[in-house]
Amino acid sequence: xxxxxxxxxxxxSLRAKRDGGGKLLVAYVxxxxxxxxxxxxxxxxxxxxxxxxxxxxxxxxxxxxxIQEASEIALxxxxxxxxxxxxxxxxxxxxxxxxxxxxxxxxNPGHERFAATLADxxxxxAILPDLPFVESGPWREAAAEVGIETILLAAPTTPDAxxxxxxxxxxxxxxxxxxxxxxxxxxxxxxxxxxxxxRCKTVTDKPVLTGVGIGSPEQAVEASExxxxxIIGSAxxxxxxxxxxxxxxxxxxxxxxxxxxxx
Amino acid sequence: xxxxxxxxxGRFGEFGGRFVPETLIPACEELEExxxxxxADPLFIEEFHRILIDYGGRxxxxxxxxxxxxxxxxxxxxxxxDLNHTGSHKINNVIGQALLARRxxxxxxxxxxxxxxxxxxxxxxxxLFDMECKVYMGQVDVDRQELNVFRMNLxxxxxxxxxxxxxxxxxxxxEALRDWVGTVENTHYCLGSVMGPHPYPWMxxxxxxxxxxxxxxxxxxxxxxxxxxVVACVGGGSxxxxxxxxxxxxxARLVGVEPAGGAAVGRGVPGVVHGMSSYLMxxxxxxxxxxxxxxxxxxxxxxxxxxxxxxxxGRAEYxxxxxxxxxxxxxxxxxTEGIIPALESAHALAWVVREAETLRDxxxxxxxxxxxxKDVDQMMEVLGTDNDQ
Ligand SMILES: Cc1ncc(COP(=O)(O)O)c(C=O)c1O
Numbered sequence: 187x188x189x190x191x192x193x194x195x196x197x198x199s200l201r202a203k204r205d206g207g208g209k210l211l212v213a214y215v216x217x218x219x220x221x222x223x224x225x226x227x228x229x230x231x232x233x234x235x236x237x238x239x240x241x242x243x244x245x246x247x248x249x250x251x252x253i254q255e256a257s258e259i260a261l262x263x264x265x266x267x268x269x270x271x272x273x274x275x276x277x278x279x280x281x282x283x284x285x286x287x288x289x290x291x292x293x294n295p296g297h298e299r300f301a302a303t304l305a306d307x308x309x310x311x312a313i314l315p316d317l318p319f320v321e322s323g324p325w326r327e328a329a330a331e332v333g334i335e336t337i338l339l340a341a342p343t344t345p346d347a348x349x350x351x352x353x354x355x356x357x358x359x360x361x362x363x364x365x366x367x368x369x370x371x372x373x374x375x376x377x378x379x380x381x382x383x384x385r386c387k388t389v390t391d392k393p394v395l396t397g398v399g400i401g402s403p404e405q406a407v408e409a410s411e412x413x414x415x416x417i418i419g420s421a422x423x424x425x426x427x428x429x430x431x432x433x434x435x436x437x438x439x440x441x442x443x444x445x446x447x448x449x
Numbered sequence: 450x451x452x453x454x455x456x457x458x459g460r461f462g463e464f465g466g467r468f469v470p471e472t473l474i475p476a477c478e479e480l481e482e483x484x485x486x487x488x489a490d491p492l493f494i495e496e497f498h499r500i501l502i503d504y505g506g507r508x509x510x511x512x513x514x515x516x517x518x519x520x521x522x523x524x525x526x527x528x529x530x531d532l533n534h535t536g537s538h539k540i541n542n543v544i545g546q547a548l549l550a551r552r553x554x555x556x557x558x559x560x561x562x563x564x565x566x567x568x569x570x571x572x573x574x575x576x577l578f579d580m581e582c583k584v585y586m587g588q589v590d591v592d593r594q595e596l597n598v599f600r601m602n603l604x605x606x607x608x609x610x611x612x613x614x615x616x617x618x619x620x621x622x623x624e625a626l627r628d629w630v631g632t633v634e635n636t637h638y639c640l641g642s643v644m645g646p647h648p649y650p651w652m653x654x655x656x657x658x659x660x661x662x663x664x665x666x667x668x669x670x671x672x673x674x675x676x677x678x679v680v681a682c683v684g685g686g687s688x689x690x691x692x693x694x695x696x697x698x699x700x701a702r703l704v705g706v707e708p709a710g711g712a713a714v715g716r717g718v719p720g721v722v723h724g725m726s727s728y729l730m731x732x733x734x735x736x737x738x739x740x741x742x743x744x745x746x747x748x749x750x751x752x753x754x755x756x757x758x759x760x761x762x763g764r765a766e767y768x769x770x771x772x773x774x775x776x777x778x779x780x781x782x783x784x785t786e787g788i789i790p791a792l793e794s795a796h797a798l799a800w801v802v803r804e805a806e807t808l809r810d811x812x813x814x815x816x817x818x819x820x821x822x823k824d825v826d827q828m829m830e831v832l833g834t835d836n837d838q
Pocket of ligand 1: 682686818
């Protein structure tokens with residue numbers, strides 16, 4: 187398959203694995219939380235295909251209690267976008283990195299400057315959950331200019347009329363929001379998770395990953411029957427909040443990896 | 450000029466927009482469509498105004514302050530939104546939104562509240578329209594506005610104390626948004642000010658337009674002219690937007706007064722939070738700062754996008770006053786006019802008192818956005834019970 191040259195590292199890497207028949211696993215870790223760097227490395231070693239590094243924001247509207255708490259702790263410990271990004275080049279993972287943060291942290295320094303800082307730090311992609319597709323044009327342009335892929339969220343409520351356009355504009359992968367709600371594990375997989383993944387898959391050839399609400403390896407397998415893979419966030423961060431550190435994160439990610447590989 | 454309508458992207462100049470998670474975009478679009486449709490429907494408008502009259506107590510009077518005017522050397526007229534049902538201007542917006550929610554077939558209202566006035570108004574409308582109601586309120590505000598928490602409970606609403614972040618209005622908005630992200634199919638977010646994603650800033654202003662329309666007419670009747678200055682306090686900016694909209698097309702000077710500890714416009718740094726691009730108090734990297742004001746209703750680090758716009762084009766000005774000035778203005782209105790104002794509204798008066806010299810012999814129309822019953826406990830602590838100055 188002939189990839190266009192403007193396809194970035196995140197998409198290239200995830201496509202290659204997907205096209206080789208593998209299911210994709212992306213793990214989120216809150217940057218700035220004590221021990222986050224080793225947690226990221228442990229997640230990579232345990233088989234994650236890409237990492238999302240959260241840059242904590244004061245007002246995380248898309249996040250549930252677990253990630254909110256980790257963000258507050260990281261902020262109180264003095265972490266900043268600069269301190270987190272400065273650590274990224276030293277992360278020994280071998281897989282693509284996305285940052286997940288909120289739009290004001292890109293708006294404040296300005297699109298060009300923030301995008302350049304990400305690129306200089308070896309970040310491949312960005313997820314800004316409060317910058318919806320309809321508002322994302324200027325940022326996506328500035329980001330693409332320096333090779334940063336902007337991963338857009340597709341929600342269960344996104345109308346069919348907008349979905350093809352949204353998926354076409356997304357770079358890296360398409361983030362299918364699994365349920366109506368904020369981040370956090372749920373005890374069962376919402377029916378919306380497979381529905382939205384299916385709707386995305388019918389309009390795009392890009393990797394489609396389901397995130398928000400995935401609470402167990404079994405749910406990850408179920409979600410991946412339709413999607414190309416899953417994103418796990420709160421489950422990972424809970425390991426850190428509960429004091430299980432990088433080891434706990436490694437074991438958790440390994441359990442998802444094993445389940446996904448077994449199908 | 451008159452107050453402009455936003456562009457179809459919801460912009461007032463460079464401000465406004467729709468910066469919410471993708472999940473909520475369709476709900477914002479649905480709301481915009483429902484609002485446009487309703488506001489073009491004479492039956493809707495008639496029902497809205499009938500409820501504001503028969504239930505809300507409109508029109509609110511215009512009160513000439515003889516003693517205060519003499520003392521300050523400034524002719525002061527008060528637009529008495531404190532006399533509305535539930536004690537503030539908030540009821541105008543809430544009746545409008547509850548009618549819209551019903552029109553959209555939504556049976557549950559969520560709201561954020563700072564001082565509790567918007568929460569009480571929403572709980573009231575929910576009772577009136579037989580809807581379920583949940584109000585998010587920062588823990589700090591729950592503690593300092595206990596009476597309003599109880600009022601909401603009496604009205605059948607559930608109040609959830611929010612203990613994340615600064616535990617005030619900003620965090621209550623976050624929590625209400627999170628609720629809405631999960632319940633958008635049956636729930637309407639009844640936002641309490643001219644803030645948030647499009648169409649809220651424009652829609653909420655439109656529901657408060659009645660304040661400015663009435664005041665304009667009342668001023669003409671009283672003195673056959675418009676006032677020299679129109680002044681209102683600004684938290685998110687809804688009572689100010691309401692009264693400004695009656696005078697934006699006149700020569701009157703428009704003044705929105707912010708608390709010194711929450712002066713979003715005053716500091717003038719653009720930012721994006723709570724669905725809107727506006728002026729925002731933030732640190733050097735973009736983390737939103739915590740506002741700090743004696744008045745829970747103004748304890749907000751942002752401001753409605755239209756105010757950012759009016760400031761940027763120079764049509765309105767946004768000075769700030771200190772807590773101490775507010776405490777003095779609060780007492781002054783009690784003693785000279787026999788009116789206990791909300792601490793929020795006392796900000797507007799504090800500015801007039803400070804500027805009395807430069808305003809000498811001018812006519813100032815002040816939007817008295819609410820009454821101070823809810824603040825009596827707090828003032829008792831500030832002043833002590835043996836205060837007899
Ligand atoms: C009496 C009163 N005035 C003003 C406000 C501030 O809101 P806004 O700036 O939207 O008018 C509040 C908010 O709680 C209030 O209760």
